[in-house]
Amino acid sequence: MTTLLSGIKVLDLTNVLAGPFTGYQMALLGADVTKVETPGSGDLARQLGADAGLNRKNMGTSFLAQNAGKRSIALNLKSAAGKKVFTRLVQQADVVLENFRPGVMDRLGLGYDALKLINPGLIYCAISGFGQTGPLANAPAYDQIIQGRSGVMSITGDEATAPLRVGYPVCDTIGGMTAAFAISSALVRRERSGEGAFLDVSMLDSAIVTMGWIVSNQLIAGQAPVPMGNNNFTASPSGTFRTGSGLLNIAANKQEQFETLCQVIGRPQLIADSRFAARESRKQHRAALTQAIEDALSENTAAHWEDVLTAAGVPAGQVLSVEQALNQEQIAHRELLMSLPFNDGIRDSITVTRSGFKVDGDVTRVEQGPPRLAEHTTTILQEAGYTPEEIDQLRSEGAI
Template structure:
């Protein structure tokens, strides 16, 4: 398999592939131009290199949990395996870059991807604010430390995210909710004073938003150029016209062992206006083993079954 491969991905702890006789140096002998991507919790070097890691371990160590939630509830785990996801995405980007080198220069690469480092790099401003300005990130719940009003607000029905980050957006928001005087209130007139008095401002905005539903306000605010969006559940967003019209989900009928269609989602991009939708359902374990081995020189079904 390696002799015919452009890239190999593994996510064992450092040293495991070497013990199996499948380390980078060994496989380079078989395929000199191989792009070898090793994804691990902490990377191939350092004092934690041998530690086992799952997503939540990385979430805690990376600082993500310390800034997730409110001051009363933090630290909290993010609601999906964000560190696992980032490790895979960074690994894919690194492989794509290394394949360009492979195709142009015929050279392979050893890619050492650390989930901890991937997560730290994705933290963006919480890390950079601390490194450049000494500002220690704090949990703020649904509030945005960089601006106000910018967060989740109660309406007459449902939660609504509003990000009136620019001065003109704040002035427009005040007019739309029937409270134009808030824009000239000394507590809220400037960006920094709004941040200092965000709690009082939120009470006043929520009082005005109580007159209509989140859906109604979402349409009204967006139409006027104030970014706003309802807070939806996963089932709700999958039914949104924006998602369904762009073909985000694909269903496969007649799946063995299932009493309903199997539905999967595609990647979040289009190519020249065309969605790269899946053409087949996820394979069953071992479904293509014989096919893959049969295509290798000197191999056959007997080898695959062995």
Template sequence: MTIPHTSQALSRFTVLDLTRIRSGPTAVRQLADWGADVIKIEAPAEVDDSEQPGGPRHGADFQNLHRNKRAMTLNLKDPRGHAVFMRLAAKADVVVENFRPDVKARLGIDYDSLRAVNPRLVYASISGFGQDGPYRMRPGFDQIAQGMGGLMSITGAPGQGPMRAGIPVADLTAGLFCAMGILTALLEREVSGEGQWVQTSLLQAQIFMLDFQAARWLVHKEVPGQAGNNHPTSIPTGVFKTADGYINIATTGQRIWERLVTAIEAPELLSDPRYATNLGRSQHRDPLNAAIEERTLQHSTAKWVDILNAAGVPCGPIYSVDQMFADAQVQHLGIAQDVPNPEGRPLRLLGQPVTLSRTPSRMAARPPEIGEHTDEILGEFGFSPQELAELKAADIV
């Protein structure tokens, strides 16, 4: 293996990556960043030279999703390519795919087919709506899942219509949940000796992410609505104008409410019977927010951040992305990391948001070029130089 391990945590596992676009690559990125030997499998250029979904290979999105992997080409539509894949799957630990449910069966690489050659295999699938059910054949897309999963109905300002979140929440969380499922199945395999099929979907992930908003309906039959920048239950929590911009203030519970009123020097709010309880503050949210904003307009965001933090009131500035990366705490955390690459081109990507004391993750290798490690990988799986030459001549790899 020519690229170094990013971590020793998962270095004993080999992962075959058949994923595209975002949700699947997000899942596999978790495994690659923690040291698994991830092999990205793509169609040869002679078979498919079109730009794949997910943007150009050297674009920011692709680069951020596919670091710390090796890459090979393989024509899965050809019976000889299928035979090669089955030899790989027989020795691998994990296969991850996010095809539509019918595609893997048509290619002969579905879970049952692979389990027959490797009962220990953990096979992971991400789809738009699930592997079965009335919507199983629908193509999945993040914004569709945000809408069907309820998120757009509670995002945005009241009365202004549904609003998508600014990131692909369903794609990203489906990928993270898939990775968690894979790791759970690998842990269970240590006891049973058998693999299993891990399944999730954009729709399931999005619904799960509603969390307390979903629980409000399931337990109390409350239908949450849009609240804009106001928190739906902790009041006053939201965005307030300052002398030079905006600030987030989060007030949860009576004690923090009292600290806020003292810090902004508005004792009249504390004595106002409308705001004496959380229920009262909820019922009179708009005049309360206006009264608070009268005070926050008197100073800059930076000054209020200092004042409120000193008073024990949760608050923070609202950054643009460039401002966020310039923040002292963000830089201290080191989540933006340089990626080593033999070309010496500047490449800085997002690192993992989790740290392990003995086996940390790191940026070990840039995203691979298409087919960059084909010869090396097939050699490791026992293919002879003659077999490799024949596969190349037939445009199988």
């Protein structure tokens, strides 16, 4: 088991995707992540996913995707008793992670300024659509809103279809990855100095940061990006090509790769063609070059061309469905997917992803499936020093 974050205690108050993704990445590295949820309903993602039966059981596939290895406590943070329980948990915590709108935790009396008095070394990470400050700070936001406001949609698709939403919640995911990196960095500083930190993660900022080349062209070169569909704006031939069967991505970005491509597909005359002789001229005559390449590729399948081009050193890969991608031999070899115990009366296990990296050759992992709402409330309270009688009293007061 990978234990880079072993001993780190995280109180995860987040909902839906960005924050839960952060907590899950930390759990995969050995952190003890406690999901603090609203009694009765919990994380909204519990009701989201393609399996209606799981949604009704508050275990939707959207929730299952990024909450394995966590424990769940149901806690009413609007009640005085619930707040008292939370502050006791904070005393022993290393990280508080939340993705409420800015100001919500302060109004509850549980913001960073209050909590750092209880635990000066606390790492407090707040994820929001637009950050804690600025004219949009209090605006509600989900992934699609950020995709639009970041410019991501404006460059997704082609002239006929843009703007288009990216096919998965990319901005939520980027926000979650940014938060995980920020928390890990703050933990390193705390190890050296004892200082806690307030981390203000903006999904909008995070998304724009990842658009490095696009943003650089706009800011420095004054070149406004245009949607180019499946073509790579930096080079040609670099994009998606039709074959005799299936689509193939080719990225012949270097001169030697272009020349090799022409030889492998049986069109060596393209190398000497003045329209395609140099990098910039190939970009200017992209349509003609694409047509010539596709004429050659039509003689065989995408799978065939992937094999022969890859063997020759030309980056190439088939365009796969999600199901095909998950079933690749490479994915199995890397052990990216793991099976975890899960009992909903229909299945006894579920399969989820690990982290996208290994540590010293070992995969990251958790041992338990995603928690049921409030599954660990009693255990967590007992660990915090509450007696059975006190726990019963908290239940009677509606605090848990």
